[in-house]
Amino acid sequence: MLRARNMSPSNISWADLTPDAILTISECLDTHSDRLRFRAVCHSWRKPVPPPQDKHLLPKEMVFPSNINVMEQFSYRYVLFQSTIYRLEDPEGPPNDGWLIMVNESGEQGKFSLLNPFTMQEIEDLTEAYFPKELNSLGFRVTEVTKSFTLSWVRNEPNNPQQFLIGGANDLRELEHKAVLSSDFESDKRFYVISDSRLCSITVGEDYWSLLYRNIEYRDLASYNGFVYGVDRFGVVVETDEWSHDSITIPSPYPFMGDWYLVKSGGDLLLVGRDYSVCHDQVYYLNSTDSFIKRPGVREDVFVDFKICRLEEMEDGENQWEDVDDLGDTVLVLSRKWSFAIDASDFDGIKGNRIIFVDEVKYPEYSDADDREGDEFLRLLLQDVKVRVFDVEDNFDVPIESRPEYHSIFWPPPDWLMDHRPLPPHQTGRQ
Template sequence: MAAGKGSRQWSNLPSDLIHLISTKLPDLSDRVRFRAVCKMWKSSVSVSDPSPCLPWFVSCDRDNTDEIVYYSLSAKKACKIHCPQQRNSFFHGTAGGFILSCQDSSPRSFSLFNPLTGLEISVPNPKEFGEFFVVSNPFQKDLVVIFGDAQDWDETFVSLIRPGDEAWVIGKLDMMLYERVCLWYDGMCYINEYGTPTSIGDATTRSVLSTVPPPPRETGPLSPRYMLKTCGEILLIFTHISCTYKFEEIYFTIYQLNKVGENYQWIKVRGIGDRMLFLDYIRSFALRASDFSGLRGNCIYFKKFDYGRLRMLLCRHDLETGTTEVLPNFSGDWSTWMIPNLSESN
């Protein structure tokens, strides 16, 4: 239809205004549709724009190993991606839009895989180690992994690999690792074991620099599950689980690392303000709710098990009210958070 008198073509909007509008779209799928309006909008907006992007909750489809299921928080629905090349693979975490995938074969085969672009980068097999997991923030492209010795678990290793590297950069830490509560930040490794003092180690010198006493013991078992860096603060998160014949009931206790004089200590906090926490099995990270329309802060996104239907559910816990709601239209098996990335390169 021809534009009426005095009207203006949407395609004639200034490119800087188009880009500004695109930064208000919280989900990558919204940006893809936005770019499809016309050539002008497409050229003004990059799919790899660094503006804040909501993570997707990514899960294997246990009924179809050729498919990956992702859940969009903004759309509140799940979609499937056909990935036959990942059949019979196990996922160990995500970083920079890639999934660290391990093929169930002998010997094991590893790759960094982007399910949106199909880009797959082979990485060397860390055959010296058994159990391992990703602890890096999913936004960063450097893939940081903590390894535990599969035989007697009496050694801890921190290892780094980037897409395209020919070998893992491996270093031994003078720390023990049992309960997998770890944080890698700015060359430092923070490890807490079963609620004991927290060890702070230098990944360069492979030595422990200091220890932090555990928080005061409250009623019931006190074992931390997550540690993360957010807004200049380090948080230690405890999960308290009560299982019924149908559901896991979960609530949280949060401590913040404060420096008092020359020493550090964990201080209990009642809320996290504008921040949203995202938890999977072993890893956590945070975003500001004010960066995204329609989301509220002081909340924790996590999964719990539905014993009645034998499936995982995605939930949101409100720290202010202490209530938990199940988010609609998602159920899965293995799952983790991924920052979607449509870039054709690593």
């Protein structure tokens, strides 16, 4: 039992905890932000606890052989990036006034870039009218929602060393790869990516990619309980052991081709599929672009339906998918870039049993970027994507811009954040 020195239990002061007790408590904190906030409580708590270090030490640069010419080899490199979704709350406000922020953490301590949560692209040239230039996380309640990892091919430029390779003659098919880290990444430095619809294993420090299970074209992947799961556009899932790389196939729970997502929600792994068979007269699949296209002449909204399943281990040790008819308080956020789950009760005005999703259907004849409701930046946020809210119970969806209670968890920033002022130096956790 941990006890402050020379103090009876009834008179213990948190400031009088022994250094060993403080260090032991700090080691139970899981996230970088929690450890930083712990050190900021007071000097006696900061002194025995070393400054938090990023476990993954990302972004990390890697070099692999390429089929581009030798001169171009020196201009490009792969970088493994880490992005994080945080829920911020006003410490003086109610417990359900959360706001989500997505950031790309740079290699420089305390520096980050604000990302568009729907495209994962950096939001540049923001004025202070839209977002504070400095944001001290110690002034808020901060909860880490999820992390995402991306392996990107970037161009070396003297004035912008992490310039993404986009557009022009150098535009390549595979610029970014969704990645998941192994459960023991700190030791084995191994991670997994989808490249050209195939699952590959990569170890930091090695100069090759190991191609794993070859028999399906992967759409999404997730790591869960020591296994890597990949799903194809028909809902067939391959479960691969991280250590042996042995793989088994889990049959699709529904016989349709569509957009499939793997999402971790609480302690469960969910498989979510958008069923395009219900709108086959409105869309068609184009193999060359690997996407569903709205048919010419179709004026009405494309009908949307989702199927949700949870991975369950059976008595014989085999895994199978079980139907989920109600998400309860959970809201799923889905896109090809990344997917995650939140609790509706953490936010003001929204309801659970909903899916916020990026509409992956291509609309070649229609552009409504200039007609979006909301402020100028909301229109910018949704300029290249359609985002909708799906009600699981009523089987009905609407554009997110028509539901301010849902888009406001992403944008605009709440008043209490915009009014925030940096804390004085003695409260920042700096040594």
